[in-house]
Amino acid sequence: MASEKQVIILTEAASFQVKEMMVQNEEENASLRVAVKGGGCSGLSYGMAFEQTINDDDFVDSQHGIQIIVSKEDAGILQDTKIDFKQSLMGGGFTIDNPNALASCGCGTSFKAAARPAVEQPCE
Structure with a gap:
């Protein structure tokens, strides 16, 4: 295992939601893996x-x-990324603020990064 390194910044609101989801999914002893994958319109x-x-x-x-895991391959793209959870009248959801993203798509689910070129896909 690589040395401990803070890559992701998880807010208290996000951690509360993650813990709730762990209980609902009977995953209380699991870690949270944050990753980057190919796909999305950006x-x-x-x-x-x-x-x-x-x-x-x-x-x-x-x-x-919450124990957070990030692969060495994804760490550069995710360095200093802040994950928060916002609640509104329309419901709630996780927000991701990645300072390494060059651009984000209009639907808010994908992004571009200089460190890893990827093929753009149509929005769904």
């Missing part, structure tokens, strides 16, 4: 999932009682 999209396995080249950090 070429890259974010992924978050509960995971039990930590790979040797993963960066691991703990914030607000």
